Amino acid sequence: MTGLLLAGSVAVAEGPTYVRVSKFSGKEVPRFESLKYNAVNGRAGPSRDHPILWRYERKGLPLLIIKESQNWRRVRDPEGAEVWVHARMLEPGNRAMVQADTVMHREPDAMSPEIARIEATVLVELGSCERGWCRVSAGQYRGHVPARALWGIETSAAAL
Structure with a gap:
């Protein structure tokens, strides 16, 4: 299986430190959700008018939702980059x-x-x-x- 290899050092996961409930989704923020599709654009702001800063190409990648607007989610990826992703591009997951x-x-x-x-x-x-x-x-x-x-x-x- 690709991806199984020798063990090495272990990094510490940075996760949520406080929780609030979003008025937009009714869900806790921060929280993790996963990419729903193989190609998802991360934008500079919460609309399609904002430029694309990052293109994620990995269905199932967990992202930390740190802020919400009505249809958009500000997310942090495993590398620490923060971008806006349309809410329909994310799904609750167990990955x-x-x-x-x-x-x-x-x-x-x-x-x-x-x-x-x-x-x-x-x-x-x-x-x-x-x-x-x-x-x-x-x-x-x-x-x-x-x-x-x-x-x-x-x-x-x-x-x-």
């Missing part, structure tokens, strides 16, 4: 992106047997997170990885 090469373990414990080594930038299906570990699946592999290795999870959920 996360591996930030740095890491090891998937059978149980949520570093001493547990290794199942696979996952390369940075691989998208994984996200299960529950607790005590600093998240259950994930990547291809045919299912196991646990350190929460700090993932972009796209609520940091408060990973701490429980």
Whole structure:
């Protein structure tokens, strides 16, 4: 499977630090959602009149919604860039992106047997997170990885 490789250092995910409810969507902000399509434009402002700053070409990529207008969402990507994306280009999801090469373990414990080594930038299906570990699946592999290795999870959920 492409993307499974040797383990290396692990980066820490930067997630939401405070939460409010948006008057536009009725959902919490900040929150993570994923790209709904393979090609999505990120713009300088919340309308099609604003120039395109970035073109995302990765369906399922988790983005942190940090601000909302009626039909637009200001998002932060894993690299830290912030752009406006039309709301219909996003969907709630259970995906996360591996930030740095890491090891998937059978149980949520570093001493547990290794199942696979996952390369940075691989998208994984996200299960529950607790005590600093998240259950994930990547291809045919299912196991646990350190929460700090993932972009796209609520940091408060990973701490429980």
